[in-house]
Amino acid sequence: MQFELQILGSASATPMTGRHPTAQLLAVGEGRYLIDCGEGTQWRLLEHRRRLSSLRVIFISHLHGDHYFGLFGLLGTLHLQGRQEPLLIVGPPGLDLVLTTQAMHSGVQYGFNLTFVPVDTEAHALVYEDALVRVSTLPMRHRVPCCGYLFEEQPRRDRLVKESLPPGLSPAELAQLAQGHDLPANPATGRPALAHAAVSTPAAPPRRYAFCSDTLYTPALAELVRGADLLYHEATFLEELRERAAQTHHSTAAQAAELACAAGVGLLLIGHFSSRYKQLTAHLAEAQAIFPNTELATEGLVVAV
Amino acid sequence: MQFELQILGSASATPMTGRHPTAQLLAVGEGRYLIDCGEGTQWRLLEHRRRLSSLRVIFISHLHGDHYFGLFGLLGTLHLQGRQEPLLIVGPPGLDLVLTTQAMHSGVQYGFNLTFVPVDTEAHALVYEDALVRVSTLPMRHRVPCCGYLFEEQPRRDRLVKESLPPGLSPAELAQLAQGHDLPANPATGRPALAHAAVSTPAAPPRRYAFCSDTLYTPALAELVRGADLLYHEATFLEELRERAAQTHHSTAAQAAELACAAGVGLLLIGHFSSRYKQLTAHLAEAQAIFPNTELATEGLVVAV
Numbered sequence A, B: 001m002q003f004e005l006q007i008l009g010s011a012s013a014t015p016m017t018g019r020h021p022t023a024q025l026l027a028v029g030e031g032r033y034l035i036d037c038g039e040g041t042q043w044r045l046l047e048h049r050r051r052l053s054s055l056r057v058i059f060i061s062h063l064h065g066d067h068y069f070g071l072f073g074l075l076g077t078l079h080l081q082g083r084q085e086p087l088l089i090v091g092p093p094g095l096d097l098v099l100t101t102q103a104m105h106s107g108v109q110y111g112f113n114l115t116f117v118p119v120d121t122e123a124h125a126l127v128y129e130d131a132l133v134r135v136s137t138l139p140m141r142h143r144v145p146c147c148g149y150l151f152e153e154q155p156r157r158d159r160l161v162k163e164s165l166p167p168g169l170s171p172a173e174l175a176q177l178a179q180g181h182d183l184p185a186n187p188a189t190g191r192p193a194l195a196h197a198a199v200s201t202p203a204a205p206p207r208r209y210a211f212c213s214d215t216l217y218t219p220a221l222a223e224l225v226r227g228a229d230l231l232y233h234e235a236t237f238l239e240e241l242r243e244r245a246a247q248t249h250h251s252t253a254a255q256a257a258e259l260a261c262a263a264g265v266g267l268l269l270i271g272h273f274s275s276r277y278k279q280l281t282a283h284l285a286e287a288q289a290i291f292p293n294t295e296l297a298t299e300g301l302v303v304a305v
Helices: A041-047 A071-080 A095-106 A171-178 A239-247 A253-263 A281-288 B041-047 B071-080 B095-106 B171-178 B239-247 B253-263 B281-288
Strands: A003-009 A023-028 A031-037 A057-059 A087-091 A114-118 A126-129 A133-139 A147-153 A208-212 A230-234 A267-271 A294-296 A302-304 B003-009 B023-028 B031-037 B057-059 B087-091 B114-118 B126-129 B133-139 B147-153 B208-212 B230-234 B267-271 B294-296 B302-304
Touching (some): A003 A267, A023 A147, A041 A071, A071 A087, A071 A095, A087 A095, A087 A126, A095 A114, A095 B095, A230 A253, A239 A253, A253 A267, A253 A281, A281 A294, B003 B041, B023 B041, B023 B147, B031 B133, B041 B071, B071 B087, B087 B095, B095 B114, B230 B253, B239 B253, B253 B267, B253 B281, B267 B281, B281 B294
Parallel strands (some): A031 A057, A057 A087, A087 A114, A230 A267, A267 A294, B031 B057, B230 B267
Antiparallel strands (some): A003 A023, A003 A302, A023 A031, A133 A147, A147 A208, B003 B023, B003 B302, B126 B133, B147 B208
């Protein structure tokens, strides 16, 4: 099953040409999840030929403009496109009021059901679940209430190994095995008890993606994202501006790498680059010196987990 | 003195790659006036190397998103840039509440004075004036309260013709003439009375730009924009969709041209093109058949009046 992330924006708040504010698209099977929605996100989705109509849920980390100002326009376009499927927005309290005030004065009545799920940005809690993913908040430390999100694939079923199955199993017995249950002995056919584990290959563990939005370097996060296959962590600054990072409640590339190291993740993506850095090679070098398996979350990058 | 318009966006509400929603920059002398501010306008200004800090006033025509969703981000960026000069926003009532609600939840306190001037979109009235321009509303007929704006240069002074001036005029006498006054006879020097008109070339009449935002075709507008040097009029559709234009309170290219013809303007710019039209040659042909001096308001176009 597909588990793929695309970076739609790599910039921090001050705009620059060629970089756009934070937005990411996570594809898990048929599910499409938008993570943050900076100004212009709908054009990024168009450029990358992603159908806006496929979006299922939008997760917003915090109410700084570079993380949600694209939401107004995106919702308007979904309405113009005639969307009827419900849409869920998960984000910090207050976002609903901002959206409602705007929609009221536009004279727009969305043709689809828009549900808002306010989250406690200071908790690590399950906030969304469907047949494909479970999503929990990750508390960030920023200048306004802010959280990241941990996306965890729903557990996959162990695969039955045909060659290990005894002959003559009924459809009901096969179904039980497929669902992970052991079979008791069957006196009618004389078949002995059959352990699920003996006839199946264990499924790969659920894949996990941790999105760590704007935050002061917070070592305690390592515990919450331990072993994630993919970690995105902001790296607004380089170490040379470590103090500035702390003042503005942001992180450096080295700090992002330290967290990746402590958490033992598979791959680290760094992003949310300050516009003062025209080149990003120093960011990559600084992070890779600590955590070699680091990549830059550049515009349009696709990472398949 | 400079009197120059730049088109920053030519699209209507449904986004498409390569076209952006409505925004225009009018430069009159040192004054910089932004007219509408669709999503992404700050990136357009950056691309065209226009300094955001030079903006003096922002005029918004109506509260459909494709005309103002870039305002949130632009204001945030001006704040990040450390702006201290006051900024004026002129637009329909309700915009202030939308902006205030958003700013409150972003935890942002702008470092500059932001003043909002609500306008009566059904009136033709003076709503802004400085040393360079006078701006009046132009009532539009759209699905929500909506107005265009008429920009009129402040009258320029007649220019004195050196060769026509008698010798021996005092600085005070020269100043009086320059300000447009006649001089009475001067018995002390024996100079006869001197008419301002006899020693000056009349200034060119003030240049005028009429911005007609989203509107149902409204022939009565011709009276209000009569003789404008430059008229921008939306042309969302072609005549083949004249009924659709009326239903959605928009205009066709032919209707824009009919208005330009009736008003006897100098140059007509048409824009706000529906995304269904990938090519715009038909728009241009349809309008030029009625009003030959028509141009397409394409992305980045600069028109000096």
